[in-house]
Amino acid sequence: MRTFVSAVATVLGVLLAAVAVPAIWLDRNLVQEDGFVELAAPLGKNPEFQQQLATAAVGTIDTSAVPGFLEDLVQPVLEDAATSLAGLPGYPAAWEETLRKSHRLSFPQAPADPGATGSVSSLTLDVAPLVALGVEEISRATRLPLDPPGETLINVGQPEQREWTERLATYAPMGYMLAAGSGIAFLLALVAARRRWTVLMAAGLGGLALAGLWALGAQIGSARALATDTGNEVANLFRNEFVAAATADFTRWTVAAAIAGGVLVVLGTVAGIASRRRPGATR
Incomplete structure (x- = not known):
């Protein structure tokens, strides 16, 4: 026995x-925010990813408030910001905040940021902190007042994967x-x-x-x-x-x-x- x-x-x-x-x-x-940030943080140091992410982030900046006769001035600044964004002193902090905001969107047990809208997939990047960094740099260079968006989403996955994040948060x-x-x-x-x-x-x-x-x-x-x-x-x-x-x-x-x-x-x-x-x- x-x-x-x-x-x-x-x-x-x-x-x-x-x-x-x-x-x-x-x-x-x-599931845990700190663990996700620690795991994903080194990705922001990848040169190819840095450049593509910076280009995508700067490309979402709304310049509609800029007068038409200043467009020729703003466009070169936008291109320069896309190239130099990863080298700005505030980039590491903006990338970490991007990961934290993205995690809060993707996992239901963490409260979403105020004003967050739209449906998200299992891993959705909210690059608003990077966009804000670009806006700050452009405003500094052109002395034009630009308002950064509260949310800028890049989906990383399919919508049906959302339920998997809910299951992970429940069972993991x-x-x-x-x-x-x-x-x-x-x-x-x-x-x-x-x-x-x-x-x-x-x-x-x-x-x-x-x-x-x-x-x-x-x-x-x-x-x-x-x-x-x-x-x-x-x-x-x-x-x-x-x-x-x-x-x-x-x-x-x-x-x-x-x-x-x-x-x-x-x-x-x-x-x-x-x-x-x-x-x-x-x-």
């Missing part, structure tokens, strides 16, 4: 861990409870086992198998995400860079799981050899 309970608890622990780890990663890196935080349940199951397996080294071995092998499955799942998920065309060059570039960053970050988790699994296998092997050398030992 003890062996049966230990086996069932071990299998349950592995199954719970299989869901808990990806759920926790999703919660920390997508449950990963912590599943992880606790997995730990309790493994503890029960150790307590009930007649040969505890077998639990270590099984847990280690399970960890190695899960690491492989997670890596495969990450590859499949990345391929599916990259196969979705947003119809926007800036959005496509953001998607490509973000998927690459997310895959690389999750890979570190799978490697850590594989290392932990390998350590458990070694410990189980050593404990098993040691138990066989002790006369009358049952554990």
Whole structure:
């Protein structure tokens, strides 16, 4: 009976861990605002993305209030702003605020900014902070009063993906409870086992198998995400860079799981050899 309970608890622990780890990663890196910003912030340093994003942001600036005879003056300033936007001192802060505003639009548990309008997809960039930075630079250069918009959206995905963000916000935080349940199951397996080294071995092998499955799942998920065309060059570039960053970050988790699994296998092997050398030992 003890062996049966230990086996069932071990299998349950592995199954719970299989869901808990990806759920926790999703919660920390997508659902939570700070995690999303930390993961996506380096994308703003990509020169190609910087240029396309700056061009798109400056291209949305409304110059209708500028008198017609000044258009020839404003146009070169707009082009210069698109080129130099990423080099302005305020760019890092504007990019971070862009990510935060975008996250609040995409995930329902975070309150939307006042005045936010329109439907959004799973990842929608609100580049209003970058536009405001461009407007400030243009106003400084031309001495013309220009009002920055409160919201400037660039969709990164399809509208039906919105429901996936709602599901993530609801279910991803449950990963912590599943992880606790997995730990309790493994503890029960150790307590009930007649040969505890077998639990270590099984847990280690399970960890190695899960690491492989997670890596495969990450590859499949990345391929599916990259196969979705947003119809926007800036959005496509953001998607490509973000998927690459997310895959690389999750890979570190799978490697850590594989290392932990390998350590458990070694410990189980050593404990098993040691138990066989002790006369009358049952554990």
